[in-house]
Amino acid sequence: MEWTLYPIKDFPQFHETWNGLNQALSNSPLLDTAFVAPLLDYFTDGTELIAVYGAKEQPETIAIIHSRKNNIWETLQPSNAPLGMWLSRDKTLPANQLRSLIKKLPGKALSFSITQQDPLFITRPENTSCIESLDYIETAHIDFxxxxxxxxxxxxxxxxxxxxxxxxxxxxxxxxxxxxxxxxxxxxxxxxxxxxxxxxxxxxxxxxxxxxxxxxxxxxxxxxxxxxxxxxxxxxxxxxxxxxxxxxxxxxxxxxxxxxxxxxxxxxxxxxxxxxxxxxxxxxxxxxxxxxNRVEFYGPLKEWHKKWTNDIRTMFHANIYRNQFINWARKISKLMR
Missing domain, CATH: 3.40.630.30 (Gcn5-related N-acetyltransferase (GNAT))
Known part of the structure; x- marks a missing residue:
């Protein structure tokens, strides 16, 4: 099984596939094409890619990605989107699959980030030599x-x-x-x-x-x-x-x-x-x-949230590096700064 990359203009061809995978997982309206398609219409520049792992009609993973800078890639993350554009049947973010995506990306990609993920849908990965998990925000919900x-x-x-x-x-x-x-x-x-x-x-x-x-x-x-x-x-x-x-x-x-x-x-x-x-x-x-039954706020936790609910969870980013040396070099550079 391998990754295939498609231009973002092909996204209408993936509407049924995208929605089918979303419905099989979280069925979140925030990852429905009714939400995603307008995001692409108003907050993209045409250079984004659709990354598909497995068969085009029934993939294991599908994501919308773009190059941020200097061979650093990430899931599409407009400010109006609470969740990063990533759907996967495997909730555990398998390292081999992620590193194979980096090698498939144009140029000499150094890293790939899966942004703003909800631990209700994706299992937060443990830190390894090539994977780094970072807190994004605490967010609140109410279960009535x-x-x-x-x-x-x-x-x-x-x-x-x-x-x-x-x-x-x-x-x-x-x-x-x-x-x-x-x-x-x-x-x-x-x-x-x-x-x-x-x-x-x-x-x-x-x-x-x-x-x-x-x-x-x-x-x-x-x-x-x-x-x-x-x-x-x-x-x-x-x-x-x-x-x-x-x-x-x-x-x-x-x-x-x-x-x-x-x-x-x-x-x-x-x-x-x-x-x-x-x-x-x-x-x-x-x-x-x-x-x-439930209210989701999907924004940074505020004091007033705490008065209305005790239900809080931490959303996260996951950074995947091409190899452990890039991760070490990044950490050393950060310490020096």
Missing amino acids: PDSFQEYWTSRSKNLRHNMKRQKNYLRKNDITPRLETWNTSNNMHQGVLDYAKIESSGWKGDIDSAVAEGDAQSEFYNAMLCNFCRTNEALILRYYYNEDLVASDLCLLRNKVLYILKTTYVETVKSTSPAHIMRFDYYQDTVDRGAL
Whole structure:
């Protein structure tokens, strides 16, 4: 069995194969072609490759890769993708298979990195002379019991008191909160546009990292969410104080698991946290209806995550070197710097 490399323009030919392998493994919407194809449309330059290990129709591994610099290769990792573009039937990342990929790559490739991997799907490798495993981030998730009340009573008294205080504040100030859930293709564009307006008005806008109207990020989210509307898995949460939109989340919902991709709120709103109240209302309703079992945040762990859940895991990168001498030379160079 060996690796075969294809140009990225051939990816439409691999849609069925890619989705079949994803469904056999994690079935994550973040690795579905409905998510991956728009990533390729908006965040690639055409030099990327599709690496296939085994038969083209039923491979053991398939990945989207690119050369970063100086014969260093890695899985494709746009900033809008929580997971690296790697699918493998073998969860253990076999060293021989990985080193054979390095030898197959154009030029004299020195190393290959599998980026942003979830230990739920891929077993984190042990460090060896040619393989190095690195922490990426800690990330949180919530696993709900059968009732929201059971979950809520398990949280800290401080969190429960704070939510009650905020709800009381809204009532005393004649502010009527309202949650809307948008999940059809005819309102995805407006939902992303409204999201961009809020995010661009805050600190992310000040540092030019916000989703903005007409930019590649907004076009990606619109196209991607519209793709998932076809399977009823796209979801935009929108929260209002009276008639004012004050918070929004861009999400995917598959098999009763909510994936929160992006979140924003109006930063000028004081005395309450509209994004937290929005999620409280959504969780309470969907858990009690049996429509939600789990929430995945897939972002760096924050203090507020710890108040809502105790479930934390560490995502990782795996670096594979052509030989042990390259790994040693890299370590020595790092120590000298």
